[in-house]
Amino acid sequence: MQTKLSPQHIREILKEVKDPEIPTISIVDLGIVSDIRVEDDTVFVELTPTFAGCPALKIMENLVKFRLLEEGIEHYEVRTSFDKQWNSDMISEEGLLALKKHGLAPPVRHCGNLDLTVLEHTPCPYCGSENTELRNPFGPTLCRSIHYCNNCKQAFEGFKPVD
Amino acid sequence: MDFFNESHVRAAKELLYKMADDQLIIGHRNSEWTGLGPILEEDIAFSSMAQDKIGQSEHLYALLHELGESDPDTVAFTRNAHQFHCCQLVEYPIGEYDFSLMRHFFFDMAELIRFDMLRNSSYEGLANIAKKYKGEIKYHSMHANTWVQQLGKGNEESNGRLQLQLDTYWNHALGIFEPGPHENILIDAGIFEGEAALQKNWLEAVIPLLEKADLQVPDTSKWSPVYGGRTGIHTAYLQPLLDEMTEVYSIDPSADW
Known part of the structure; x- marks a missing residue:
C-alpha cells in the first residue's frame, strides 16, 4: 500500500496541476517535475523550467504548493533548479496528446x-499534413512557434522542440 | 562551491557579470522593438527574445548571489552605468532594423558559441545553465541568420544596408571578446576556455555565413576592437537606458512585487 507521502503518490497528486498557459497538460506530463523526495515528514519538489524566461515559473511553484496543502501536506519545499535541464523529449506520450488537444503541434x-x-x-495538428511552412520561430509564448498549413489553409501554433 | 579558491571566485564573478549584463541590456534593447517591428512577426520575435534574454540574465545574477553578491533585483536595478560590465555593442539604441539585425547576428552567434563552450565548465552551476540556454539561443541565432541570409541576398538596397552596418559595427562586435583580468585563471581552472578562444570560434562561424549572404568582412588591417565595456567604460547611451529601465523600481525600491 502506498503511504500518503510516497514520491509516487506525490507524483499522482501533481498530475492534477496544469500548465497555466496550456491547461490540457499537467506539469508532470510536461516533464518539468525533475525531482520528488520525501524526508521525514517534509516533501521536496523540484521543478526545472522549460524556458529560462518563462513567466509561469513562479505561478507553477505556487500551484504545486496549493495542491500539496489541499492534500493536507503542510511541510514542503518547492524550488526551481537547473540541476536537471528540461528538453522537449521529456514531455510524456500523454503530454504530446494533451498538447495536440489544445491545438498545438507537439x-x-x-x-x-x-x-x-x-x-x-x-x-499540422488539425489535418496531419506535413505540407506546412514555418512562419515564425517565435510565438505568443516563449515555448510556441507559428506555422501555416497549406493543406487545410490555416495558421497553427507548435510547441517548440528544444534540445 | 568547494572547489573554488578565492581567485577562482573572483574570476567566475567577472565572467558572470559580463554575461548577465550583456543579456539584461540586449534584452532591454530587444524589448524596444515591441510594437515597432517592421512586420508583426519581427515584433513578436524581438519581444520573445527580449523575454528570453532577461530571464536568462536573472538566473546568472542568481549564480552571482550564490557567490556572495546582492540579490538579482538589487544587482540589476541599483547600479549606475560605470558599474555595468556589458560590451558597448549591446547598449547602442535600436536604430533602424538593419542595425538591430546585424547586432543580433553578431551577438547571438557569440552567445550560442559561448554557452556551447560553457557546457563543459568545471563550474557545475554555470555548466547546467549553459546546457539549458543553448537550446533557447539556438532559436535566436537561427532567427538572426535566416534574416541576414534573406536580406544579404535580397536586393541592392537590403544588401547595401546590411553591409553598411557590418562595416560600421564590426569593431564593436570584436569588442564582445575583450579579455578580462582573470583569463588564465578561468582557463586553468577549466571554468571557461577564454575570450580569445571564443573569438576564434566566432570568426570561424560568422565569416562563412556572412560570405554566403554576399556580405564582406572588413580587411583584417582595419580590425580594431572597441574595448572598455567590460571595465565600466560605456557610451552615452547606457545611463539613459538604465534610468528608463529602473524608473518604476526607483519610485519605491522596498516595494514587494
Whole structure:
C-alpha cells in the first residue's frame, strides 16, 4: 500500500496541476517535475523550467504548493533548479496528446540532436499534413512557434522542440 | 562551491557579470522593438527574445548571489552605468532594423558559441545553465541568420544596408571578446576556455555565413576592437537606458512585487 507521502503518490497528486498557459497538460506530463523526495515528514519538489524566461515559473511553484496543502501536506519545499535541464523529449506520450488537444503541434522527438530545419514541415495538428511552412520561430509564448498549413489553409501554433 | 579558491571566485564573478549584463541590456534593447517591428512577426520575435534574454540574465545574477553578491533585483536595478560590465555593442539604441539585425547576428552567434563552450565548465552551476540556454539561443541565432541570409541576398538596397552596418559595427562586435583580468585563471581552472578562444570560434562561424549572404568582412588591417565595456567604460547611451529601465523600481525600491 502506498503511504500518503510516497514520491509516487506525490507524483499522482501533481498530475492534477496544469500548465497555466496550456491547461490540457499537467506539469508532470510536461516533464518539468525533475525531482520528488520525501524526508521525514517534509516533501521536496523540484521543478526545472522549460524556458529560462518563462513567466509561469513562479505561478507553477505556487500551484504545486496549493495542491500539496489541499492534500493536507503542510511541510514542503518547492524550488526551481537547473540541476536537471528540461528538453522537449521529456514531455510524456500523454503530454504530446494533451498538447495536440489544445491545438498545438507537439514537438518532434530529437533524441538530443535537434536540427531546427524540422520546423519547416511540422505536421499540422488539425489535418496531419506535413505540407506546412514555418512562419515564425517565435510565438505568443516563449515555448510556441507559428506555422501555416497549406493543406487545410490555416495558421497553427507548435510547441517548440528544444534540445 | 568547494572547489573554488578565492581567485577562482573572483574570476567566475567577472565572467558572470559580463554575461548577465550583456543579456539584461540586449534584452532591454530587444524589448524596444515591441510594437515597432517592421512586420508583426519581427515584433513578436524581438519581444520573445527580449523575454528570453532577461530571464536568462536573472538566473546568472542568481549564480552571482550564490557567490556572495546582492540579490538579482538589487544587482540589476541599483547600479549606475560605470558599474555595468556589458560590451558597448549591446547598449547602442535600436536604430533602424538593419542595425538591430546585424547586432543580433553578431551577438547571438557569440552567445550560442559561448554557452556551447560553457557546457563543459568545471563550474557545475554555470555548466547546467549553459546546457539549458543553448537550446533557447539556438532559436535566436537561427532567427538572426535566416534574416541576414534573406536580406544579404535580397536586393541592392537590403544588401547595401546590411553591409553598411557590418562595416560600421564590426569593431564593436570584436569588442564582445575583450579579455578580462582573470583569463588564465578561468582557463586553468577549466571554468571557461577564454575570450580569445571564443573569438576564434566566432570568426570561424560568422565569416562563412556572412560570405554566403554576399556580405564582406572588413580587411583584417582595419580590425580594431572597441574595448572598455567590460571595465565600466560605456557610451552615452547606457545611463539613459538604465534610468528608463529602473524608473518604476526607483519610485519605491522596498516595494514587494
